[in-house]
Amino acid sequence: MTIYDISEKAGVSIATVSRVLNGSKNVSDKTRQKVLDVIARYEYTPNAFARGLGLNTMKTIGIMCADSSDLYLAKAVYYIEQKLRANGYDSLLCCTGYGLESKIASMNLLLTKKVDGIILAGSNFAYEKESENKYISDAAAQIPVMLLNAALDVPNVYSVVSDDFTSMYKASLQMLESGIEDILYFYNSNSYSGRRKLAGYLAAMEEKGCSADALTQFYQGSHEDIHAMTDYLKQLHERGLAFHGVIASDDILALAAVKYAQEMKYQVPEEFSVLGYNNSMLTVCSEPELTSIDNKLETLCQHLITTLLGVLDGNEMPKKTVFSGEIIARGTTR
Amino acid sequence: MTIYDISEKAGVSIATVSRVLNGSKNVSDKTRQKVLDVIARYEYTPNAFARGLGLNTMKTIGIMCADSSDLYLAKAVYYIEQKLRANGYDSLLCCTGYGLESKIASMNLLLTKKVDGIILAGSNFAYEKESENKYISDAAAQIPVMLLNAALDVPNVYSVVSDDFTSMYKASLQMLESGIEDILYFYNSNSYSGRRKLAGYLAAMEEKGCSADALTQFYQGSHEDIHAMTDYLKQLHERGLAFHGVIASDDILALAAVKYAQEMKYQVPEEFSVLGYNNSMLTVCSEPELTSIDNKLETLCQHLITTLLGVLDGNEMPKKTVFSGEIIARGTTR
DNA sequence: GTGAAAGCGCTAACAG
């Protein structure tokens, strides 16, 4: 069933059918109804490919994320997909992993499929070296690129971020002022926001005159293996590193720290404090429950979509938007 | 840059360019190389929409899931997307929520976009009432439909499931034989696999001559609010219901049960046992860690994709495949 | 082994 069949059965031209299909004003009510009836009777739906060819768009957005099964990214993907579809766009999902090569490959794939825009969900897409961000600016030369939790000053790329530096700075200060000086910073990512978080911690430590040299610990194992993370902390202890607080770049690392404290028989939070990040479901899994930083993911996603839609509509939109995070106090800090 | 431009610059016809693009045998090596050179020089990529129009496919599969931020579904989506892309297919993601109406709407959307197949990830898509599965058979009249964790005997729909009945039956028997008779069954879904799990528990209870009447508890609150789940169990206790074991249809419900046990000062597993389902990341979050049933999600997904690809290739494929689950013993059972 | 030409189904400019 094509537009020709419909036009014939309705006794009008294909142009008229196309008009009613696209809600054009220039059709008489009578004609419109006639066409609509035929369309309904034959359950006709326009061919999306032909439409795409004519309009040069199929109203789809590419979503790239390293790993959609990651607790935080899964939520991001969920929010983004919902809001896109509510606005008539479909989502082409690409889980890229954390390697640059595969990110580039996915990017090219999406470009080939002629999506209308690309959303990079997760700060790991923005590298420190400028040359490694070339794939982003290249893509932005063709279509708008949206960065969630990362920022890049390049034409046609728009950034929406949480102020991770300040969040971490404030939280660190708070823990320091609660009397803990040997706070370990436990992180697993050197991504854009990863670097900002670390900087926040370091700024607070420096301000209070505490040395962070040995206390800044990068964990590079699996993102899901809590036991390995706990073991890592135990090894630090065995090697003589003293710490009575942990600030983690992610709730799961924080959870590992709580486990570590339990194994060490520390009273939490009396003798040992822990702070997580993302305010995920994991915060209520530990005992005591985890204090964590909420970076307002849904708000970020909402804003990101609004901005993207604006750009696609040809409006001038802010290149970078920053939201504030919030410390959600629970049982692991005092 | 179109195929015409390339044909002109290479001094051949568009038919020839199309042939080398599609790897046709009928091109001389010299011509092929010439065309390839031009393509490379101008970084030409064929227009996907035009291609789709001609071939009537854009090599895309629709993935529907109720909530891609759900721990289990997120993993499923991840595996599926990976395996699809490895085979040259893209994934159009649709998070439908749990209502029938919105599932139907999403289904129609995907059909309109002319995807090559649809994957329903999650047992909640198959309803008990046959009439409520009409949207699935309707879709299957057009393209293959794959069911993950659900089964339906309808032409052109293929099912891949874990044997939830047997897994639950065995696990229940095991807990009963460990000496606990008052096992509460705590569940939050009447989906296809939800019904199978419940049946497994009931079969074991009956076999051991235990009444399950008051012990079968359906929880209908939020899927993420552990506190509410724990409260629900406390209320049951306050109303006089006695139970010293909990078998849950999902790890998060099981985690709530562990919390309940802790608040009740029960020793786990000596005085109180808990069993979860899905063997998710949550199992290592509780103290002691959660015994859970692994339903081999990655295997299921792998098989589902293999089957789908086979169907798309025109091969005869099994209508229903069943895998066995496995009990992963940890600290909450004895 | 290569080219000419007829679609694929729709949109939009133009004419009336």
Next chain:
DNA sequence: CTGTTAGCGCTTTCAC
């Protein structure tokens, strides 16, 4: 308000 027509860019017979 409605119809005619020329694309959109590619695939695929059918000749040569």
